[in-house]
Amino acid sequence: MTAKAKKNDGTVQLAIKDDMTIYNAESLKETLLGYFHPGTRELQLDLSAVTEIDSAGLQLLLLLKAEAQKRGFTLRLLRHSEAVIEVFELLKLGMYFGDPIVIPANWKKS
Amino acid sequence: MSDMNPALETFSQEVDELLTAMEEALLGLEGAPDDADCINSIFRAMHTIKGSSGLFGFDDVVAFTHEAETVLDRVRNGERLIDAELISVLLACKDHTAQLIQHVLFNEGEPLPEALQQQNQALIVRLTGAPAAGGMPSTQEEKADHFEVDPNTSNSSDNWVISLAFKKDALRNGMDPLSFIRYLQTLGKIIEVIITMPALPRIEDMVPEDCYLNFKIAFNSSADKKTIEDVFEFAEDDCDIHILPPNSRQEHYVQLLANLPEDQVKRLGEMLVEIGALTEKEVANTLHEQREDDDAEAKPLGERLVEKNILQQPVIEQALKKQEAVKQKINKESNYIRVDAAKLGYLINLVGELVISGAAMRLMVDKHGLSDVDDVASTMSHLVEDIRDTALQLRMVQIGETFTRFQRVVHDVSKELGKQIQLQITGGESELDKTVVEKINDPLTHLVRNSLDHGIESPEVRVRAGKPEKGTIQLNAYHDSGRIVIQISDDGKGLDPERIVAKAIAKGLIKPDQVLSKSEIYSLIFEPGLSTKEEASNLSGRGVGMDVVKRNIEALRGSVSVDSELGQGTSVTIHLPLTLAIIDGFMVEAQQERYIIPLSMVEECVEMNSDEWQIDDVQHYVNLRGQVLPYLRLGDFFHNNKKHTRTQRESLVVVRFGEAKAGFVVDELHGENQTVIKPLGKLFENLDGIGGATVLGSGDVALILDVQGLIHHAKKRANPALALLSGV
Incomplete structure (x- = not known):
C-alpha cells in the first residue's frame, strides 16, 4: 500500500493508492495507524485509487470511523472510487460516514 | 383483564416486577448513591421494558423508556452523577412508565391523552435537559438498538430481518460477506443494513484479517425462507445466520397453520417446516443446541426459536395451539373401552375352539369331497384367521409402560448406591401379549437391578476407567420374525470370563480341562449355584438368581443370552414369543x-x-x-x-x-x-x-x-x- 501524507495544522491527508482487500489489509492498517497522533484533528482519506474493496477493507474503514469518534477527530473520506461507492450503496453506508459522495457522470455506464 | 392475551399478561406482570425493583433500587440509591448494583437494576428495568414494549409495538413506551435508558446508561458509565434531583426525576419516570403501560394495555391503539403527553415531555426535559429528539438515532449502534427492539413496528414491518454474525476466520476461509449481500440483492430489495462489530478489540489489537462484522439486514422480498437461507449456504460454517420473517409473512404462516389438516399429531418443528416458516436446517441446528445443553431443564424448541429471533412469538403460539387441537381431536377419536381381562381371555378361548372346529370342518369337507361346500369353507377359514388375528391383537399391549416403570427403580437405586445412572428406553412401542408382559416384569426387574448393582461402577471408578461419570442402562425392544427381542444393556464393568470359569470349576459345573467358547462361558451365569452370592447386597440378595430368570423366561417359551466385554459393559438379550395362545x-x-x-x-x-x-x-x-x-x-x-x-x-x-x-x-x-x-x-x-x-x-x-x-x-x-x- 502506498499512501502520501500532507500535514498542516493537524490535518492529515492520505491517498490510498491500492486496493483495500484482505491481501493488504494488514499493512494498510499498520500504515494508517502510523498517522494517529494525539495532535491529529482531521484525517482525510482519498479513495479515488481504490479499484477494489472487500469486506476486510470495509472493516478497516468502519474501524477508522469508530476510532475517530472515540478519539474525537474527524474522518473524512474523499473522492470515493466506483468500487467504494458500490459497497456504500449496497450497505447504505453513505449516511453513516456522512461524507459527500461525488458520483461521476459516466457512473455505471461503462 | 380477564380477556387479555396471555403474552400481554406476562408482559404486564413482568413490568410490574421490574418497576417495583426499580423503585426499591432508587430508594436504595438515596442512601448509597454509588451502589453499582442499584444503578444496574434501574437500567435493566428501563432497558427490559423498552425491549418488551418494542415486541408488542408500544411505541410510546419505547420512546419514553429509551430516553430514560440513555440517561441511565450515562450514569452507569460514570458520565452523569446521581443526585437527589435525578433520583426524584427517575421516580417520577417510574410512575409515568407505569401509567403509560396501563394506557397502552387497556386503550389499545389509542393515542396518548394530552395530560400524559405533557408529562412525557416534561419528564424528558428534566431527564436530559433537552426536548425529546424525535429524529433518527445517529450512530450505528443506536440504530441497531432501535432496529432490534421494534422490528415489528414502523416501516420495517414488511421486511425480512436477516442477522449475519460472521465468525473470526470467515475472511481467512475465503468468505466475503459483501458477496453474499450482493447476491441477496438479486432476490429482493435491501432496505436497510446495520453493521455492528461487537467483538472489536482496541485498534492496536485488531487483526485486519479477522472478521468482526455482524450485519443486520432489512430485506424486502417475496422469496420464501428456504430460498433466502440458500443464499448463505456456503457461509454456514463461518457465520451464524438468523432469518426472521416479516410481519406480513407471520400472518401468512398463522393462516397456513390454521389450514393444516388435522389428521395426525406432528412435532412442532415438522409443522413449521411444512408451512415454510422454518427450514429443516434451522430445526436441526436448534435441536442440536437443545441436546447440547443437557444440564438444566432444556428449554422447549418454541422458546428457543423465539429467543434466537428465528420466528416471532405469534407463529409459535399458533403452531402450539394447532398441535394441541390436533392432539385433542385425535384423543377424542381414539376412545378406549376398558374391558375385563377375563372376558377377553374367554373370547380368546372361544376363538381357539373356533379355529379347531374350523379345522374339523375342513377335514370333513375334504373327506367327503364336497366341492361346493369347499368354497364356503375356505371363505370361512379366512374369516376365522382374521378373527384370530384381531382377537390376539386385542391382548397386545405396548411394552413401553413396563419399561418406564424402571425409570423410578433406576432413580431410586442409583441414589441408594451413590451411582449416577441414566436409563434409556427405545422401542417402547413394540407390542406383545399382555400375559407375556406381566410375566416378563420380574425377570426384567432382576436384570435391571443386576446391571444397577453389579454392572455400573461407582462414579470414581468410572472416571478412572476413562468412562463418563454417568452410567447408562439401555432397555430396547424390537420385533424379529414373529418374536419380540428385549435387550438390557449397560456400559458397566462387564463380566469377567476367568472368574466365571474359576467359579464354575469350583462348583463342579465344568471340568478344568474343558475348552469353552466365550458365549458358553457367559451362559454359565444362568446355571443354578453360580449366582454372585458373595456380592450380595439388599438388592441382589433377593433369592432370585439368574437361573430363576432363565427358568421364568423359558416358561414363556423364550430364551435368554448374555454378551459382555470386560470393562465395556454387558448386554442381556431376551427372545420371547409374541403370544401364548x-x-x-x-x-x-x-x-x-x-x-x-x-x-x-x-x-x-x-x-x-x-x-x-x-x-x-x-x-x-x-x-x-x-x-x-x-x-x-x-x-x-x-x-x-x-x-x-x-x-x-x-x-x-x-x-x-x-x-x-x-x-x-x-x-x-x-x-x-x-x-x-x-x-x-x-x-x-x-x-x-x-x-x-x-x-x-x-x-x-x-x-x-x-x-x-x-x-x-x-x-x-x-x-x-x-x-x-x-x-x-
Whole structure:
C-alpha cells in the first residue's frame, strides 16, 4: 500500500493508492495507524485509487470511523472510487460516514 | 383483564416486577448513591421494558423508556452523577412508565391523552435537559438498538430481518460477506443494513484479517425462507445466520397453520417446516443446541426459536395451539373401552375352539369331497384367521409402560448406591401379549437391578476407567420374525470370563480341562449355584438368581443370552414369543404321532437321503451343504423303547432358534396349521422337549415341540462333552 501524507495544522491527508482487500489489509492498517497522533484533528482519506474493496477493507474503514469518534477527530473520506461507492450503496453506508459522495457522470455506464 | 392475551399478561406482570425493583433500587440509591448494583437494576428495568414494549409495538413506551435508558446508561458509565434531583426525576419516570403501560394495555391503539403527553415531555426535559429528539438515532449502534427492539413496528414491518454474525476466520476461509449481500440483492430489495462489530478489540489489537462484522439486514422480498437461507449456504460454517420473517409473512404462516389438516399429531418443528416458516436446517441446528445443553431443564424448541429471533412469538403460539387441537381431536377419536381381562381371555378361548372346529370342518369337507361346500369353507377359514388375528391383537399391549416403570427403580437405586445412572428406553412401542408382559416384569426387574448393582461402577471408578461419570442402562425392544427381542444393556464393568470359569470349576459345573467358547462361558451365569452370592447386597440378595430368570423366561417359551466385554459393559438379550395362545405351527408326523413345530422356527425341509447328504449315523450329524448339523430322530427320541420300522423316505426339518440350528428327522410332513396352544397338565409340565399340546380337527392331540430344548438335546447327543454344560 502506498499512501502520501500532507500535514498542516493537524490535518492529515492520505491517498490510498491500492486496493483495500484482505491481501493488504494488514499493512494498510499498520500504515494508517502510523498517522494517529494525539495532535491529529482531521484525517482525510482519498479513495479515488481504490479499484477494489472487500469486506476486510470495509472493516478497516468502519474501524477508522469508530476510532475517530472515540478519539474525537474527524474522518473524512474523499473522492470515493466506483468500487467504494458500490459497497456504500449496497450497505447504505453513505449516511453513516456522512461524507459527500461525488458520483461521476459516466457512473455505471461503462 | 380477564380477556387479555396471555403474552400481554406476562408482559404486564413482568413490568410490574421490574418497576417495583426499580423503585426499591432508587430508594436504595438515596442512601448509597454509588451502589453499582442499584444503578444496574434501574437500567435493566428501563432497558427490559423498552425491549418488551418494542415486541408488542408500544411505541410510546419505547420512546419514553429509551430516553430514560440513555440517561441511565450515562450514569452507569460514570458520565452523569446521581443526585437527589435525578433520583426524584427517575421516580417520577417510574410512575409515568407505569401509567403509560396501563394506557397502552387497556386503550389499545389509542393515542396518548394530552395530560400524559405533557408529562412525557416534561419528564424528558428534566431527564436530559433537552426536548425529546424525535429524529433518527445517529450512530450505528443506536440504530441497531432501535432496529432490534421494534422490528415489528414502523416501516420495517414488511421486511425480512436477516442477522449475519460472521465468525473470526470467515475472511481467512475465503468468505466475503459483501458477496453474499450482493447476491441477496438479486432476490429482493435491501432496505436497510446495520453493521455492528461487537467483538472489536482496541485498534492496536485488531487483526485486519479477522472478521468482526455482524450485519443486520432489512430485506424486502417475496422469496420464501428456504430460498433466502440458500443464499448463505456456503457461509454456514463461518457465520451464524438468523432469518426472521416479516410481519406480513407471520400472518401468512398463522393462516397456513390454521389450514393444516388435522389428521395426525406432528412435532412442532415438522409443522413449521411444512408451512415454510422454518427450514429443516434451522430445526436441526436448534435441536442440536437443545441436546447440547443437557444440564438444566432444556428449554422447549418454541422458546428457543423465539429467543434466537428465528420466528416471532405469534407463529409459535399458533403452531402450539394447532398441535394441541390436533392432539385433542385425535384423543377424542381414539376412545378406549376398558374391558375385563377375563372376558377377553374367554373370547380368546372361544376363538381357539373356533379355529379347531374350523379345522374339523375342513377335514370333513375334504373327506367327503364336497366341492361346493369347499368354497364356503375356505371363505370361512379366512374369516376365522382374521378373527384370530384381531382377537390376539386385542391382548397386545405396548411394552413401553413396563419399561418406564424402571425409570423410578433406576432413580431410586442409583441414589441408594451413590451411582449416577441414566436409563434409556427405545422401542417402547413394540407390542406383545399382555400375559407375556406381566410375566416378563420380574425377570426384567432382576436384570435391571443386576446391571444397577453389579454392572455400573461407582462414579470414581468410572472416571478412572476413562468412562463418563454417568452410567447408562439401555432397555430396547424390537420385533424379529414373529418374536419380540428385549435387550438390557449397560456400559458397566462387564463380566469377567476367568472368574466365571474359576467359579464354575469350583462348583463342579465344568471340568478344568474343558475348552469353552466365550458365549458358553457367559451362559454359565444362568446355571443354578453360580449366582454372585458373595456380592450380595439388599438388592441382589433377593433369592432370585439368574437361573430363576432363565427358568421364568423359558416358561414363556423364550430364551435368554448374555454378551459382555470386560470393562465395556454387558448386554442381556431376551427372545420371547409374541403370544401364548395361538401360533402358526408346522405339523409333522413320526411313528404315527403328530407333532407341531412353531412355524417361525422352521428354516427348511429336505429329504433325509444319504445319497444327497453325508449322514453320520453314530454321531448324529448330517453334512448339509457343507454345514455340520446335529440331528434328532423324533420317533427315536419320544419312543425310545419302541421297535420301529423305517418304511418310507424320511424328511429332515431344519429348525433354528436364535443362533442354534438342528434337524429333526420325521416320517411325514403335514404342512402349516393354526395351532391353539393348550397347556399340559401340571403332571407333564416338566416333560423334556414338549412345550404344550393342541387339539387337531380330527380330535387327535398333537404335541407342540419345545424346539429350544430339542436343539440342546440334539447337540448333546452329537457331542456328549457339552452334556455337562447344559445341566438339563
